[in-house]
Amino acid sequence: MQIPPPKHLAAFIRHYIFLENSEKTVRSLRLFTDGSSGLILSGDMSLYSGISGDRMPLSFFYGVLNGYKDFYSRDRFFLIAVVFQPYFLNIILNTSAREISNQIVSVEDVLKNKLQSFQEQLFNKINPLHIINDLNVFFTHFLSERMNTDHQIIAASQQYILQNKGLVSSKDLEKFTGYSERHLERKFEYYMGMSPKKYSNIIRLHSFLRLINRSVDNKNMTLLSYEAGFSDQSHLIREFKNNTGLTPKQYLNTENKMAVNFIEL
Structure with missing residues (x-):
């Protein structure tokens, strides 16, 4: 179940995902990059x-991933994933996003007991929609204390890249923001944990993912790769495997896609 945030939080939270495993079995899971950070x-x-x-x-x-992370579960689980816009984790932790890219950070270590009430609700299996409503209130109060001008610049640049499906050059960004390539790169590294080029490549890859997931007639893979902006299919496959650990065909053959970038192996 994927739930959008309220409009005033959409610049910081992409969506909430509720996941439940009701069976006592070992399950292998893979989380791969979509350019976002998040909270489990x-x-x-x-x-x-x-x-x-x-x-x-x-x-x-979890910080922004450069590729993918594998996990496995030994038991039942009942969880909510909060998928952030990439720069939101920087706001929450008040540290360089680059330092926490590819990292797992315990909630208890940085926020003490501020999220304990939500953990207790999950333990008691409260309706996830009620928990998400409470999280929206929590994040709204949190943001009222933490914003600055740089966040607005990064948020606008990120939306520009998303709207253009990752097909954005450094010159395009310079023109859009009025800042030099080096200045933007430093800001992206600090607030998002990666360069504008890396983020654009991830967004272009996910544009291709949307195309193949929506293709009902097995449309030619080469044609879809060109449509997503890849110069050739070998470049696409190399980029795809670096980020997901799978080829496009292996990804398509994966039966349980819990979210677009969270799958059961």
């Missing part, structure tokens, strides 16, 4: 790193 909130979850096997915090933030 749970009340009682046994989620482990697919690489180290370490248990994940009960609730955690």
Whole structure:
């Protein structure tokens, strides 16, 4: 279940996702980059790193990913994922987004007990729509204390890239913002954890993902890659695999797509 935020929070939160696993089975999960950061909130979850096997915090933030992260679950789970606009995590944690890119940060370590009430609601399996309404109130109050001018510039640039499906050059951004390429790169690294070019490449990749997911007649993959702005299919496949760990065909054959960038392997 994917739920949009209210209009006044849309510049900071892309959407909420409610996920539930009611079976006591091991499930392998993969989260791959869509240029966003986010928050995973749970009340009682046994989620482990697919690489180290370490248990994940009960609730955690994740920085912008350069590729993908694998997890596995040993038990039932009931969770809400809050998918942020890339710069929102910088606002919440008040630190360089570059330093926390590809990182998992325990909620308890940075916000103490500020989200504990939401974890308790999830533990008690309260209607997720009620929990999301309470989260909207929490984030609204939080934002009233944390905004500055730079956020407005980054937010406008990010929306410009999204509207153009990632097909934006550094010169386009210079013209749009009035800032030099180097200045924008520094700002993007600090607030979003990646360069404008990297973010544009991710958005272009997700433009291609939307095309193949909507294609009902197995439209030619090469044609779709050109439509998304890739110069050739080999470039697309290389970029796709770097970011998802899969080829486009393997992604299409994945049966359980819990979200566009969160799948069960």
